Amino acid sequence: GAGVSQSPSNKVTEKGKDVELRCDPISGHTALYWYRQSLGQGLEFLIYFQGNSAPDKSGLPSDRFSAERTGGSVSTLTIQRTQQEDSAVYLCASSLRQREQFFGPGTRLTVL
Amino acid sequence: SQKIEQNSEALNIQEGKTATLTCNYTNYSPAYLQWYRQDPGRGPVFLLLIRENEKEKRKERLKVTFDTTLKQSLFHITASQPADSATYLCALGGPRGSTLGRLYFGRGTQLTVWP
Incomplete structure (x- = not known):
């Protein structure tokens, strides 16, 4: 596709369950980022991929959060044993080196 | 850190x-600074990038300034229109030399332009 896509667009889960969020970046973009945005808050950086490696994962809030990227393309963010404080919009972005980032529409995660 | x-969470202008x-x-000393626009329920959209050695950047009705001494950027929208109503986000890039x-x-600042 022409832009960054994310799935699902909405996810409602019960506390303690695991969830997987998917991001399809723009073709050819080597850099991929995950952010999350809570209501009324700014974007919080989670992790950065360059190709398939993650040189900066300093924003992952706990070891319940993990992410991988395969084939230099699709990325999956996994949250294990979800907690209510994990509820937020999870945004993925891709870019060519250190330039403008192109964001997807986000996945709204609600943990009940 | x-x-x-x-400035202000909300700005209302005519x-x-x-x-x-x-x-x-x-x-912090960013090598560049970016501005994004975000509409409700959508991801941010890139508007402008300005580097530390640039004082000003323009794009149509948009203008950005970057003062590394004051550690401040100003974002201007001239001849504003109701369609400009959105949340505008400032974003700092990595420090010089960072990969x-x-x-x-x-x-973000929520801008509302009323007719």
Whole structure:
């Protein structure tokens, strides 16, 4: 596709369950980022991929959060044993080196 | 750690006027700064990038300034229109020489342009 896509667009889960969020970046973009945005808050950086490696994962809030990227393309963010404080919009972005980032529409995660 | 502040959470102006949004930061020296627009329920959309050695950048009705001494960026929208109503985010890039592309975002300023 022409832009960054994310799935699902909405996810409602019960506390303690695991969830997987998917991001399809723009073709050819080597850099991929995950952010999350809570209501009324700014974007919080989670992790950065360059190709398939993650040189900066300093924003992952706990070891319940993990992410991988395969084939230099699709990325999956996994949250294990979800907690209510994990509820937020999870945004993925891709870019060519250190330039403008192109964001997807986000996945709204609600943990009940 | 770095801290980014965007002036007032909300700015309301009349159509046709110039909107000026402020982004201040501390404890950091970014190699570049970006501005994004975010509409409700959508991801941010890139507007402008300005590097540390640039004082001003323009794109159509948009103008960005970058003062590394004051640690401040100003974002102007001239001849504002109701369609400009959105949340505008300031984002700092990595320090000079950094190969990491992460951005540090402010909380944003919600702009409303009324007819």
